[in-house]
Amino acid sequence: MSCNILIVDDSRILRSAIRKVVRCAGIDEDRIYEAGDGRQALAVLEHEWIDMILLDINMPVMDGEQFAGEVRKNPDLADVALVVVSTEANEGRLQRMRALGAVDSLRKPFQPEDLLRLIVKLMGAKQ
């Protein structure tokens, strides 16, 4: 699939595990980007066209909610599919993420197959 995906998670090891799943979805290695927090993710978005963001919420520096708020302010990023991949269980916070444009969510712990299905579904819908 010709999609660019950005993985935003403060855990390097989890980003690596998610990257493996994204590759299984048929995304080329050079189309996968990573960021360790929201601020780093915004820097990636300044230079790369991204179709889907797999976004953790609970991160240092700039968390997922703050990041989603920044993305929502930018009309150039209106078409980016924002997917929450997080341990977050707080219903109020998840509602705020949906209000900020999150199109779907996957709660940790998840099986790789769950994430794979979600990516294929959303990327299929975009193409």
Add this chain to the structure above:
Amino acid sequence: MTQPIHAIEGGALARMVLDLLERTAMVFADEGSDDADYAVPTRFARIEYSGPTRGTLTLAATDGFLAEVASSLLGVEPEDVDLKRDGDDALQEIANTLGGSVVLALTGEHCEYSLGLPQVVAAPDASETVHAACVVVAEGGPLRVGWCDELASQAA
């Protein structure tokens, strides 16, 4: 509407740990016994949560356990794992994911808790109260988890 808060027992804590290890890292482990003579933990992490109550999870793992989990997540051999970097990262991710499972178990789907960030710590505070604990044992070694919550403190 305020949800009733459920206490967590050691068995339930162990099932959460086993589930997350299997789902996240494809690491299969078994619940161990508190009084068994397992290898001594060498790496420690904790995560706090707040909301209707405040609580803490503490984790203690051996290098072997973390090498197994990190190697599975990274897709490398256990001997190629950098324990300082990848082992600590794996332990924090386990703490983070387990924290999410615990706060969900406390109140159910309408969760009002917020998780802090997981932290690697030098050693556990021996004076800290633990209301439920478990040990799970994977091929690489054991992982010990303790849970402390002010709700359980009030009930005690």
